[in-house]
Amino acid sequence: MSLSIQNLHASIVGKEILKGLSLEIPKGEVHAIMGKNGSGKSTLAKVMAGHPSYEVTGGDVLMDGQSILGLEPDQRSRAGLFLAFQYPMEVPGVTIANFLRAAVQARLTEGEELDAVAYYKRLYVKMDALKIDRSFTARSVNEGFSGGEKKRCEILQMAMLEPSYAVLDETDSGLDIDALKIVADGVNALRSPDRGFLVITHYQRLLDYIVPDVVHVMGDGRIAMSGKKDLALKLEANGYDWVEKEPAVAA
Ligand code: ADP
Ligand code: MG
Numbered sequence: 001m002s003l004s005i006q007n008l009h010a011s012i013v014g015k016e017i018l019k020g021l022s023l024e025i026p027k028g029e030v031h032a033i034m035g036k037n038g039s040g041k042s043t044l045a046k047v048m049a050g051h052p053s054y055e056v057t058g059g060d061v062l063m064d065g066q067s068i069l070g071l072e073p074d075q076r077s078r079a080g081l082f083l084a085f086q087y088p089m090e091v092p093g094v095t096i097a098n099f100l101r102a103a104v105q106a107r108l109t110e111g112e113e114l115d116a117v118a119y120y121k122r123l124y125v126k127m128d129a130l131k132i133d134r135s136f137t138a139r140s141v142n143e144g145f146s147g148g149e150k151k152r153c154e155i156l157q158m159a160m161l162e163p164s165y166a167v168l169d170e171t172d173s174g175l176d177i178d179a180l181k182i183v184a185d186g187v188n189a190l191r192s193p194d195r196g197f198l199v200i201t202h203y204q205r206l207l208d209y210i211v212p213d214v215v216h217v218m219g220d221g222r223i224a225m226s227g228k229k230d231l232a233l234k235l236e237a238n239g240y241d242w243v244e245k246e247p248a249v250a251a
Contacts, residue, residue, distance in 0.1 A: 001026065001027040001064050002024050002025055002026045002027060002062075002064070003025040003061075003062070003063055003081075003165040003196050003198070004023075004025075004060075004061070004062040004063075005021060005022060005023040005024070005048075005059070005060075005061050006022055006059050006060045006062065007020050007021070007058060007059035007060075008020070008021045008022070008044075008047070008056070008058070008059035008060070008061065009021075009056065009057045009058035009059055010043060010044075010054050010055060010056050010057060011054070011055045011057055012043065012053055012054050013053075016057070016221065017040045017043045017054075017221055018043060018044060018047065018221045019220060019221030019222055020059065020221070020222055021040075021044065021059075021218075021221060021223060022059075022222075022223065023198075023216060023223055025165065025196040025197070025198055026196060027165075027193065027194060027195060027196045028192070028193040028194070028195070029197070029213040030191065030196075030197040030199060030210060030211070030212045030213050031196075031198050031199070031212055031213065031214045031215075032199045032200075032201060032207055032210075032212040032214070032215045032232065033199070033200045033201075033216045033217075033218055033223075034202065034204075034216070034217050034218070034232060034240075035202070035219060035240065036202075036219070036240045037202065039218045039219060039220075039221075040218060040221050041169065041170075041200045041202075041218055042086055042169055042170075042200070044200075045083055045085075045086075045167050045169040045198075045200060046083075047061075048061055048068075048076075049073055049076060049081070049083040049167070050068075050069075050071065050072060050073040050076055051073075056069055063079060063080065063081060063164070063165060066079070068081065074106070077103075077161070077163075078106065078107055079164075080163050080164030080165060081163060081164070081166075081167070082157070082158050082161055082163035082165070082166040082167065083166075083168075083169065084151075084154035084155065084157070084158060084166070084167070084168040084169060084171055085154065085169055086169040086170040086173060086200075088142050088151075088153065088154055089141075089142060090140070090141065090142040090143045090144075090145075091140060091141035091142060091143070092140050093140055094140055094141050095138055095139060095140060096136055096137050096138075096140075096141055096156075097123070097137035097138065100123060100156070100157065101114065101116075101119060103157070103160070103161060104160060104161070107161070122160070123160065126156055126159040127156060129159070129185075129189065130152050130155055130156055130159070130185075130186050131152075131182050132149075132153075132156060136149075136153075141153070147173070147174030147175060147179075148174070148176065148179030148182075150174075151171055151174070151175055151179065151183050152179070152182060152183060152186070154168075154171070155171070155183050155186040155187065156186075158186075158187075158190065159186060159189075159190060163195065164194065164195060164196070165195070165196045165197075165198070166187075166190070166195065166196075166197050166198070167198045167200070168197065168198070168199050168200060169200045170200055170201055170202060171187075171199065171201070171206065172201055172205060172206040180205070180206065180209060181209060184206065184209030184210045185209075187210050188209075188210060197210075199212060203236070204236035207229065207232045211229060212232075214227070214228070215227055215228065215229060215231040215232045217235065217240065217243050219244045220244065224243050224244060225243050
């Protein structure tokens with residue numbers, strides 16, 4: 001059981017960004033992807049989620065053996081994939097409570113009604129764990145939220161949807177240390193043998209709190225290097241340039 005990215009090629013407006021990227025995340029593991037700004041990390045996340053602006057020109061993405069590339073974004077989500085955005089969208093006029101309720105309802109089988117009392121009970125348990133004020137349920141999704149609030153809202157969505165594989169794109173950007181810890185605690189609480197994580201980050205700091213099983217470095221549209229947690233420390237100390245001078249290795 002794994003999320004398997006195989007020789008993936010993808011372009012935007014005719015420009016190739018992913019140039020044969022391969023990566024395997026077994027269930028139960030947390031993998032981190034690091035890389036310079038502009039190296040294609042968000043592109044990878046968006047291609048996995050099915051963003052319509054990106055064209056997949058080669059390779060495949062398999063979830064537990066099934067290709068997801070032919071699926072619409074909502075089908076990918078219902079199949080168990082979750083993406084936390086680097087820059088979450090504001091959705092004016094749609095409250096968090098209604099947004100999440102619709103998302104949870106969409107996962108039930110046709111004709112099945114969500115039990116509202118049980119839903120709110122579960123929502124409040126998750127909100128308490130993420131230290132999100134109850135008043136948030138009545139606010140529009142991400143509208144006027146601080147950076148930290150937006151990120152916590154993404155993690156709340158993840159907690160409610162309980163995905164098989166979660167891709168978190170720069171969950172740490174714009175967070176102060178307290179908000180970072182809350183988000184990391186939220187992720188760590190969801191770590192399980194039944195779930196795989198791909199954590200995208202530019203900075204090593206997040207990986208002090210979400211300790212990954214494997215660290216990958218992205219360069220030139222591929223995985224340029226893979227290693228253990230200490231690879232992140234080496235990148236923090238030495239930057240990214242030395243990676244591209246070395247042949248691709250799996251440490
Ligand atoms: P990262 O997340 O690693 O910082 P991105 O995936 O956001 O990198 O960007 C990878 C490359 O794709 C960059 O060179 C960026 O300029 C380019 N790119 C991203 N979005 C677009 C777009 N909408 N149009 C043209 N180029 C884009
Ligand atoms: Mg990015």
